[in-house]
Amino acid sequence: MAMKRVSRVLIGALAVVGALALCAALGFALVGVSARPEPPALEAKLARAARHLLIPRAARARANPQPANAEAIEEGMEHWADHCAICHGNDGKGDTAIGRGLYPRAPDMTLAATQELSDGELFWIIENGVKLTGMPAWGSSSGEEGEEEEESWDLVHFIRRLPRLTAGELDEMRRHNPSSREEIEREREIEDFLAGDRESRHSSGKKHRSDDKKHRH
Numbered sequence: 001m002a003m004k005r006v007s008r009v010l011i012g013a014l015a016v017v018g019a020l021a022l023c024a025a026l027g028f029a030l031v032g033v034s035a036r037p038e039p040p041a042l043e044a045k046l047a048r049a050a051r052h053l054l055i056p057r058a059a060r061a062r063a064n065p066q067p068a069n070a071e072a073i074e075e076g077m078e079h080w081a082d083h084c085a086i087c088h089g090n091d092g093k094g095d096t097a098i099g100r101g102l103y104p105r106a107p108d109m110t111l112a113a114t115q116e117l118s119d120g121e122l123f124w125i126i127e128n129g130v131k132l133t134g135m136p137a138w139g140s141s142s143g144e145e146g147e148e149e150e151e152s153w154d155l156v157h158f159i160r161r162l163p164r165l166t167a168g169e170l171d172e173m174r175r176h177n178p179s180s181r182e183e184i185e186r187e188r189e190i191e192d193f194l195a196g197d198r199e200s201r202h203s204s205g206k207k208h209r210s211d212d213k214k215h216r217h
């Protein structure tokens with residue numbers, strides 16, 4: 001008898017736990033996975049602190065082997081406009097459709113929080129990316145390590161320049177952004193043309209009976 005009561009209590013307790021877990025899962029699925037809410041400041045701070053600790057100390061201490069000359073900054077700028085600006089913006093403020101929609105957001109890299117990171121830490125982040133965020137790893141897996149690393153170090157020089165970019169430099173960067181609106185427009189026209197071509201070939205087949213009827217008139 002006593003055993004029966006115990007098992008009934010146990011089953012009841014399990015049912016409650018199960019129901020709670022289901023509610024939690026549903027709640028998470030409905031609200032918790034959205035990237036829309038602004039990440040709470042404390043969460044962002046903790047995530048950055050954890051990121052800092054998880055980057056090896058020796059990597060953080062590495063000095064930039066590339067001289068900070070005009071050529072390096074120019075290289076970094078072109079590379080940034082081509083590969084990074086889509087999320088970070090040419091000005092590094094992260095105010096782009098993608099940068100604003102990611103969780104965590106693409107940060108404003110002109111601010112102290114980024115500028116205070118060491119060259120080695122910036123380099124490590126560029127090469128390895130940041131797990132569970134939108135930041136991709138850009139390090140080479142193709143064996144061309146030397147050249148790729150040089151590019152990343154140039155990017156570090158360029159990141160240092162973000163807070164002082166001139167209007168002229170921003171103009172120049174726009175020319176290096178992946179595709180201008182006109183280019184996209186032209187590509188779309190070509191696609192539409194080709195799609196139309198495919199369609200007319202289709203409609204000459206038997207599938208388009210309404211077309212057949214029209215032709216019989």
Ligand code: HEC
Binds near residue numbers: 051113114138
């Ligand atoms: C698909 C979007 C995306 C692209 C493209 C991208 N990033 Fe990022 N990046 C992010 C996000 C999101 C973060 C924030 C990560 C975090 O919170 O830890 C970030 C963070 C960083 C950081 C750390 C800055 C800080 O203060 O936390 C550096 C440095 C960086 N990116 C450099 C680059 C460079 C250089 C490129 C181009 C080669 C690039 N990123 C391309 C999304 C992107």
